[in-house]
């Protein structure tokens with residue numbers, strides 16, 4: 001697979017890999033295309049993402065996207081994090097092969113799930129796509 | 130040797146270690162002896178075999194010689210061997226050729242669910258042309274039961290196509306028995322022996338084979354050259370129409386250098402089967418034993434009825450493409466049945482047919498050994514794989530606590 005140097009960097013040295021005990025929100029999504037799974041853990045303080053970790057069962061692009069996406073939302077408000085698109089993640093990685101674009105969807109969706117999980121736990125209304 | 134790892138930016142990373150190629154089921158390097166025989170047929174002996182002058186005759190004789198070598202390797206007559214562009218063409222020709230030539234007799238074909246796509250997609254296309262195909266299931270080892278073949282036979286069955294050895298899990302099929310059943314029922318029997326040449330001794334008559342496909346690049350011959358054995362008297366359509374080459378059954382100016390190379394390669398591979406299998410079996414045993422020490426690792430395919438060079442193991446909780454990328458970074462080249470590593474994003478149809486669940490198919494690793502692999506190579510793989518599997522397991526949301534180290 002022809003991956004960019006950035007993808008290979010984030011794949012080989014993933015940032016924010018792991019889990020958070022007592023996290024404020026967890027999102028887990030599966031990929032309808034190839035059956036992969038990604039899990040995002042959030043720590044939220046003052047409506048901002050104080051910490052974020054991921055676990056991914058998937059290809060190089062999925063792992064790199066998880067790493068990049070978590071980097072991009074760290075320190076951001078929930079609203080800002082919600083707006084992160086898979087395209088933005090792919091661009092930050094200097095592009096993904098077309099067949100691998102769906103892998104970056106996993107990150108976007110897992111972040112949405114995790115934010116909604118946080119909102120639910122707080123008794124707040126969840127957000128829509 | 131320095132290892133260059135390329136990416137789409139053309140940047141390369143180097144490591145000091147020798148690279149280890151363990152993907153010999155995908156393809157093999159061409160042997161030196163083979164290249165040497167081929168070279169003169171690209172330069173001085175470039176004549177068209179159909180021409181009557183001297184260098185044309187030289188080419189023609191070279192093809193005849195290669196044909197004899199292929200025939201000897203299969204136990205057939207020379208005039209039963211037809212050169213093609215490879216395994217895919219041989220499979221297409223055998224199946225479509227028999228189907229259309231025998232349409233008046235029937236429209237039913239029997240094959241298995243673990244065939245190569247060259248067979249499966251050909252059969253699927255024939256279904257669109259009005260033929261009916263039975264895809265036989267396999268047991269958990271990937272073996273087709275001769276009993277099931279017998280049961281699937283109908284009055285209108287015209288062809289049975291079952292591969293000799295599988296390319297992913299190396300399982301060797303009871304081809305002789307299946308051939309006997311086909312013969313008793315007067316049905317043509319084709320076998321895809323692309324992976325078997327040089328590993329399994331073949332005698333087309335003893336094994337009751339009517340048609341057999343093979344491909345040069347799987348046994349240290351050149352790519353883009355193969356052969357189809359067609360037993361004398363078989364009713365089969367021509368596949369490529371045009372000139373009178375290959376006794377008017379396969380048109381097109383012959384790829385003389387490649388045919389010469391294929392002949393030399395099959396001669397060497399067949400002569401060395403016993404010796405090479407002995408070495409490969411030892412390496413395979415060492416590899417399997419070492420890899421199965423990793424917890425939640427399972428061997429795919431049959432423990433003994435398999436190609437001496439094939440190891441296929443799944444590691445639970447991880448995905449194969451990431452495994453291959455990390456192996457590549459260590460200079461180790463292998464393959465996987467993971468959906469993420471296929472252009473169709475479908476998991477291996479072979480492992481799926483063996484009943485391996487999708488998420489476990491993801492973590493499959495195929496290591497196919499070759500003549501250049503040594504015990505040191507095996508040991509380096511055994512050093513690299515556990516570390517990589519652990520790294521990926523630590524990253525995976527599926528891994529239970531007891532299999533994590535961080």
Ligand SMILES: Cc1ncc(COP(=O)(O)O)c(C=O)c1O
Pocket residue numbers: 154155214215216217218220245247292294295296321323324344345353354355
């Ligand atoms: C079992 C089997 N059949 C057919 C083929 C196709 O052969 P070729 O690459 O020569 O077209 C292959 C090789 O990938 C194979 O392993």
Ligand code: FES
Pocket residue numbers: 031034035036057058059060061062100103468469470
């Ligand atoms: S996660 Fe399966 S292709 Fe990327």
